[in-house]
Amino acid sequence: MNQLIKMDEEYRKWIEDIGKRYKQRQIKASVSVNQEMIGFYWSIGKDIVEKSAGSKWGSGFFVNLSKDMRTILPGVQGLSSSNLRYMKKFYELYSDPILPQFVEELKSKEDSINVPQLVGDLSDKELFSIPWGHHRAIIDKCKLDREKSIFFVKKTILNNWSRAVLLNFLDTDLYERQGKAISNFEYALPEPQSDLAQEITKDPYNFDFVAIREDYSEKELKDALMDNITKFLMELGKGFAFVGREYTIPIEGTEEKIDLLFYHLYLHCYVVVEVKIVAFTSRDIGQIGTYVNIVDDLVKTDFDAKTIGLIICKSKNNILAKYAVNSSKEPIGISEYKLSNLLPVEYRASMPTIEEIENELR
Template sequence: MSSEITQHHEYKSWAEFISNKIKLAQTKVAFKVNAEMLTLYWEIGNSILEKQNQNGWGSKVIDLLASDLAKIFPENSGFSVRNLKYMRTFAEAYPQFPIVQVPLAQSKNEFVQVALAQITWYHHISLLAKVKDTTERAFYIAETAKNEWSRDVMLLQIQSKLYERDGKALNNFENTLPDYQSDLAKSIFKDPYNFDFLMLSRKAKEVEIENLLTQKITDFLLELGKGFAFVGRQYKVEVDDTDYKIDLLFYHTVLHAYVVIELKAGEFLPEYVSKLNFYISAIDDKLKTPTDEPTIGLLLCASKSNVKVEYTMRGLTKPLGVASYELEQLVKENIDKLNDNNEEE
């Protein structure tokens, strides 16, 4: 009887419903615990700041406090001198706790509030050490929470200067997509994309880049951002009895649209856009369903002239963006390290 129940569709749906309820409850508990811990740490850090300002106590008071707390809480290592200093820095950085308020993009009069409890204390420690600008930190807090990044992944995104690249790809979305899609599409595409994880020189051929991107699809998806689902490489579409192959095809689960990506190993040329426009039309005709939004194209070149890109995109009716990508920085760093090691030897 039990085996029959487990195979029943209604039971499977019900079991999934229960498991999702449990996961949601666990997430809420974890969020509440994290929020309470951050509140405690902020209050301790703020109290240290107040006492130092009011009484003129120097840094030695933190040493004394850490020693006393170690005696009272011998099994808790969270109140070390180092951690207490982090708490003071945390309170100093976020006087408006439990939120950080930063200007809305492109506006000096409108503000957005970002909840600090979205990420863990260990994320905050690293973020405070690596990023000094409050608006930039708020960006990484929101992106870390949205994408569920570990601390190491967040640090990689900081190292790759995601804040400076996010939403910077040249595009015609404002003229080719409805308002509700345009802003979202703009925010998704970057410039430049960082392909340093491929460990290639800038002279790499397109096919070599494609091969490694698909071999390291996890890293590539991380660089693209949340929402991209890989459909295929050299994806074949037939148009008028002729087979054409799209370099990379994705589906974006938030935009609800196919994304055609074309890779070029050299500098941007206007004719590349014509080819990408052709592929977008083919996917719209052959693959897109009535429930999908218009297909979007992304052209990635090793380098580009923004003026040439803007001229080329004038008058186009298909939504597309053009961005460059970087390959050589990590290779250069490794060569420099290798040379340094050789000199030491």
């Protein structure tokens, strides 16, 4: 042991207390091992911050603490100096002084713990439910951006992301795009569906999984999306189920064809999607509003929630889009898409068409 543990009574008692806390948590049921361990890491981070340990016990503090903890907890993993620094960052990122019922239950067994009640709308149980490796990745990528960190914790829980998948999404602009569509959901839908509907949107949608020529038509883009339906559904987000393309609804001797129809499993509602390869115009609101109304009247059942409309266009004037959605009583969102994987116009000319192939085979 280093000289500090021999000479400083406060430090010695703290190290002993850490050992007791660890052994208490080690006894917990195996099903809550991860939650208990993350809680233990939280408590260490809290101690380091509240004791101003780095400044009180010198620049070599984390190295010495690591050595001393390994001495009193031989064979225990996760006590390196770098991991101790992560514990400090973990506490600083999410700390909140208010204690919830869950924490009070833990306090009845261990008086010294203090963990957050809610950070945004994130509960302590949620915070402690994902593996430590995920937390380290989030800390590395999100730095001290609390809202962004919360976003990825909740996404990890919702989608059951592995660390590799989480790292992939941390390197994208998912946080900046999620829930950003211009909409009237706040006025056109009851709570909490309005908030949930907004959350399922993105702006822009990333169609880079599609390879298409530069002067593509609307039909070609929709064909490409359907050819990559799995990736399209992944981009739309978890909960979307594909119902049909050009979904036909008979109406008094005529029929209407809905561009793309989806069902959202969590919102329990149909979602009408219109893809436009040009800039948004106010006329688009009338078209999708009509389709939403038709689906509500002829497709939706009493067990389904209100149908939502989503326009995904090449570009939009945000002010015009806001005025346009506010003019409709139907719940409508407007987003852009980005598409950078474009092929030269000449590419199509070098490839035979289906008709040309069929003629050659005759």
